[in-house]
Structure formats: C-alpha cells, structure tokens
Amino acid sequence: MSVLAPNATAPSSPVGDRPVTSVRSWKAPVGFGVFTVLAILLLGVFHHTGTASFRLASASDFVQLPTVPLDVLGTGIVVIAVMAIATAYVAFLAANRRRVPTWVTAVFAIVAVVGFLAWSGAGATIPVPGLLVGALGLSAPLIFGSLGGVISERVGVVNIAIEGQFLAGAFASAMLASLTGSAWVGLVAAVVAGVLVSFVLAAFSIKYLVDQVIVGVVINAFVSGLTGFLYSQVLSPNEATLNKGIRFDNLAIPGLSKIPIIGPVFFDQSVIVYLMYIAVAAVTVGLFTTRWGLRLRAVGEHPQAADTVGINVTSTRFWNVSLAGAIAGLGGAFFTLGSVGPFAKDMTAGAGYIALAAVIFGRWDPIKATLAALLFGFASNLQNVLGAINSPVPSEFLLMLPYIVTVFAVAGLVGQSRGPAASGKPYIKS
Template sequence: MSTVAPAVQPASPAADHRPEFEVVTSWKAPIALGIFTVVAFLLFVAFGREGISTLRLSTSSDLIQLPDLELPTLVTGIVISVLLLLITGVSVWMVRSKRRVPIWLISVFAVLFLIGFLVWAAAGETIPVPGLLFGSLSLAVPLIFGALGGVISERVGVVNIAIEGQLLAGAFTSAMVASLTNQPLLGLVAAMFAGVLVSMVLASFSIKYFVDQVIVGVVLNVLVIGVTGFLYSQVMAPNAELLNQPPRFERINIPLLSEIPIIGPVLFRQTLIVYIMYVAVAVVYYGLFHTRWGLRLRSVGEHPQAADTVGINVARTRFWNVSLAGAIVGLGGAYFTLGSVGAFGKEMTAGAGFIALAAVIFGRWDPIRATLAALLFGFASNLQNVLSVIGSPVPSEFMLMLPYVITIAAVAGFVGTSRGPAASGKPYIKS
C-alpha cells in the first residue's frame, strides 16, 4: 500500500518576517501629556503674568544660605511650555514606534509643569520653598500612615474603608492617655491599640461572618465619629485641663543631615513620629516584597484558594495583618494630637482616611508609590494655603480638588494600569 506524502506548502515571505511578539502600546500617556501641554500654553503664555517670581530656598536658621531664585514670570512660562511640548512630542514618537512611555519621562514633565505653575502663581511675590515643603510633609504624615495600613489590608484581601475611623480613634485615645500620664510615648502606644481595636472589629465581621467589607468599614467610620464626638462633648471638653492637653513631641534635629539645603529642614528637623514614618515605609516595602511574610500576605490577597492549598491559614493571615494595618494607621492618628495640632477636636481628621484610601489606589497598592501619592496630596493642600497668603489668583477650591482629579486620571489608566489585588474585598469560604 503506497502512501502519499502531504505536500509541504512553502512559507510565505510575510510569515518569515512575522514578529515573534507584538508590543502593546497605549496612547493614554501622550493624550494626557498633550492636554496638560495645552493647559500650560493657555495658562503660562496666553494668560501669562508679568513680573518677577521669587523662590526662597533657605530659612534664616540654615547653616548654608542659598540665594533667592528670581525668575521672569512670562519668559519662564514660555520656556517651560516649549519643553513640555517637546516631551509630549517625544511621547508621541515613542508610541508610534511601539515603545512604552517611561515613567521617568512623565515625572520630568510633571516637575516642569509644577515649576511653571509655581512661577506663574507667584508673579511679583515670594514663595518660601522650604516652608512649602515642610508644611506639605506635615499634612502628608497621617495620610502616609493611613496609606500604609490600606496597602497591607488590601494586599491581604480586605478593603479597609475604616481608615478614617482608625485615624480618629488613634487621635482621641492618644490625646486622652498622653494628657493623663503626661507621657507622649504612652499616648503613641495607646493610639496603636485603638487602631488595632477598630481593625479587629472590621476583620471579625468581614472575615469570620462574611459581611460586606465596604459596609462594615462605613459603619465603623460612623460609629467612631459618634463615639468620639459623644465622649469629647460629655467627658473631654468639660475636663479639658486634665484630659485634653497632651504634651507634644519635641523636634529632633539630625546632625549634619538637618543642615542640607532645602531638604535638611524639611526631612531632618522633625518629631519622633515622622522618623517612625520613614522607618515604617521602608519596613513595609521590604517586608511585602522581600520576606516570607510578604509573600504569604500577597498570595492570600491574590489567590486565597491556592494559598490554602499549600497550608496557609487564610483567615488567620487576613485577621492579624488587618490588625497590624490598624496599628500603623493609629500612629497616623496620634500625629494629629502629639505632633501637629495638639488638643483633640471633634472630627479633627476631616476625611484624611478617605484621602489615604485614594492614595492607595493612586499608588497602585505599592507602599512607595502610595507614599508619594500621599505627599502629592499634602503638597496640594499646603500649596493652596501658601497661594492664599501671597494673594495668588488661583482659587483655593481648585487646589483642594486637584488631588482627586489626579486620582481619577490614575484610576482611568492615564498613568498606567491600575489593578488591585485579585481577591481584595472577596470573602474566602473554605470548600
């Protein structure tokens, strides 16, 4: 029996030159950069302001005094607008060449736009750069603690809407304990316990009883606001000298580092809570991505069934890590009463927990990026204070709105794909 070999079809020339893979590119970044470039030309050029903008780079107590930077407002705006246009053109060329727009290029664009905006807003006035940065960091400290707690909670699979309640509970408890004992360190520890208590309630209902995590978080926020408000009115306010005069941490100047121009006064003339924040950011980042603990935590948040298969107790891992997140957020609450404001006030967190939650999303559930997002929010909040002092024409409401607009842009994907842990918010029922 004869067999006929199948005819071999010759490969087409097109098939020989077919690429092994195709680079997926997106036009979102060039579009976003193009929009901001148009805004820059309208603001800095079409509606440019005459005069000299002064950026003060040193404070009177600095060992090294830097001269003030005086820039012609209109000329600087034109130069920066042209640079932004060039960067936008480069991003368009990269996308057309099937290349991704690198994050460093977007960062350079953002810094240039910010400098141009500051120069435009400060026409004929002086902006104290160290004061602006120092105030921005101060406003961002509780947001950073809240964002770190939010990252841990969501990485392990629990949506932490109750950050606001944890901050407020930490602020109230730290003020009362520090006032009674005259020891701010004890107030700091008490704030951590208060944050853990709120987190345990969240963890118990969402992990053990499978209650919707968002609903539990909202209820806890309302509960903490009500309880602290009642105790403040009925107990703390009538006995303010005894219960609401907490001693605050003194500022600690780090030798040599505190004398570095610009960043020295901002980063290294701070209180103990801020230095703890620096350590917390580094430890959380290293722990999440370079330790066995972080691997287990992330596996539970991404695929709890697979984690359970290899012997990881999903419920226990989630419970204790949500509690740890509450302790970190409680430190942020203590900063209100032991680091910045002083006495406790009703609802003094003023929505900081929700801003921290936005920083978690904007930072794409990464500790470093979430910290940078919180710093951006703090910068925008403090910038509106500085601009109102120097009489800038920029409405303060616009500056307060800006961080949320940026967050919406981030979630929409203009600065990259934003995807949370796969199992975040989903209860795990062991089969």
C-alpha cells in the same frame, strides 16, 4: 507552587505580582494631555509677566543658597514644551502597550508644579523650604494610612476604614497623653485604637463575609459619631485634664538638619515622622523580600493556591489587617501628638479617603503610594503658601486643589492599573 511552602524562603523579587502590559490603555495619555492643555491656557493664553523668586535656604542652613528668580513668561514656555513632549512620549508608550515609567510621571508633575508656582507667585518670593516642610507634615498621616491600605489590600481586604482608624488613633492619643502626661503613652494608645478598629473590619469582612466596602463605610460613620459624641460630652467639658494638647517636640538631627532645603524638611521633625521613615522602609523590604511578604501577597493574589500549600488564609488576613490598623493608628496620632495637640471633632477631615486614593495611585506599592501621598500633601500645603503671598489664584480654587489633584491623579495619571486579584473577595475554604 513549591515557592509558597511554609518553610520556604522568599526570593528577592515580588513573585506574586502579575505585570500588566498586554492591554492598550489611553488613560495616562488623556490625563497628561488634559494637564498640558490647562498649562497652555494658564501659562500661555492667560500668562502673567514679571519675575517669581524661589528662596531655597533658611537662615540656619550651613550654606546659604541664592534666591532663584524665574521669568514667568519664559518659564511658562519651557514648561509647556516639556509637558507636551512628555505627553507625546506617554502616548507612544500607550500605543505600544507599554507601562508609563514612574520617573516620567514624577518629572511631569514637578515641571507642572514649577510652572504653576511661577505663574501664581509672579512678583513675590516663594519660600521653598517652608513649602516642603509643610507638605511633609500634611503628608505624614497620609503616608501612614497608605501603608496600612497597601498591606490590607495586598492581603485581600479593601480597607475603606482608614478614616475611622485615623479618628480613633487621634482621639485615643490625645486623651491618654493628657491623662498620663506622656506623649509616648498616647502614641501606644493610638496604635491600640487603630488595631481595635481593624479588628471590627477583619471580623465582619473575613469571618462573617460581609461586603468589605460596606463594612468600611459603616465603621467610618460609627467612629466619627462615637468620637464626636465623646468629644462633646467628655473631652470638651474636661479639657484641662483630658484634652491638654500634649505633643512631641521636633527633634533636629545634628548636622543633617542644617543641609539646605532637605535638612529642615527631613531631619528636623517629630518622632512620629521619623517612625514614618522606618515604617516605609520596613513595609517595602518586608513586603518584597521576606517570607511574611510572600505569604501576604500570595493570599491576596490566589488564596486557594496559598491554602493548598498550607498557608492559613483566614489567620494571615486577620493579623495583617490588624497590622494595617496599627500603622494607620500612628497616622491618627500625628493629627494630635505631631501637629495641633488637642483633639477636635472630625479633625481628620477625610484624610483617610485621600490615603486610600494614594494606595490606588501608587499601584498598591509602598514606595509609589508614599510618593502619591507626598503629592497630595504638597497640594494641600500649596493653598497655605499661595494664600500667604497674596496669590491671585482664588481662595475657593485653593481649597479645592487637593481634591482636584486626587481625582485627576487616580482617574487620569494611573493608566493601566490592577489591584491584587483577590482583594475585596471573601475566601470560603472548600
């Protein structure tokens, strides 16, 4: 218990986490198996013939990588074999009560995506850099939201209100940036708006002990209605002054932005995306290597024990929920300052709920939640790319794709998963 003393220094490993290895769970093998069967049907039974070309370089890259042609039928056979082997391996791990490594899920997902792209892009050229750039852009707000969700739930508060924090941040950033003519002022306004929304969540769930899920849903509905009303009554009639569409320009990092494939994706982005890189690193390091992170995780796992050694549970929860709101507010700013510019009614389109799914899929870990958000962003952008190359995949399916991936990922591929022990449970000091 002494490791939680107020003046103690945190160890380098996540002491507050409890491993889950003793319960046999077949969720992951079933999820892998479902995708493997779908691959057999799509790539084997209903296979296409021809060649799909993958363009790996853009015109401005230092090195012009060649376009890679893949035979659709041959690629499908290889993909089915790899997915079947992965499924068998995951079933073996489940039978022995062992957790599925992250790299297995990552390899399985990448192979499945390559096979699907080859099948849907038969006879066409798929611009890989453009696909990845768009995917990162759509993932950025999800990553901010998932980081806020990880912090909030790790400290013991379920953050259903990410959607409301997104909307508040988007609205405030667009209006304040238009009034001042400065995107930086809009960015600060988004942070403040996210914090204000999180104050409401924290006050009702921590101080007044209201059910956290209900509070989050009510906040989302309230912010959606409020921003929609202000948009129609205030912003829309005064677009020239209150909704100009000010945004950050992309800032290319010299040299790095010319690297094939990864250069345009990671190093030719707006300031908000670069802040996202910093946020992911800061939350990961802070959560697992600092005294702040140790206290946060202790409060989310066992608030009674944390209280016993002198940690103020109520204050720790309140201020970390506020920090989570600030980070989610940055995600809201991306919708305006980093993307389209002007604010539009309900422009977040449920992204906050997908960010919450990324938290669960990522097992409440900042890095894994970021990877999950990238997966969902990739699925969202895939519909744009496949539509542009006139893929035979029905447009209705492409619109459903991000949500299908979300449902399967959370329900099937997570496997055995346990959130912080005290998450969602109010703490009453005895």
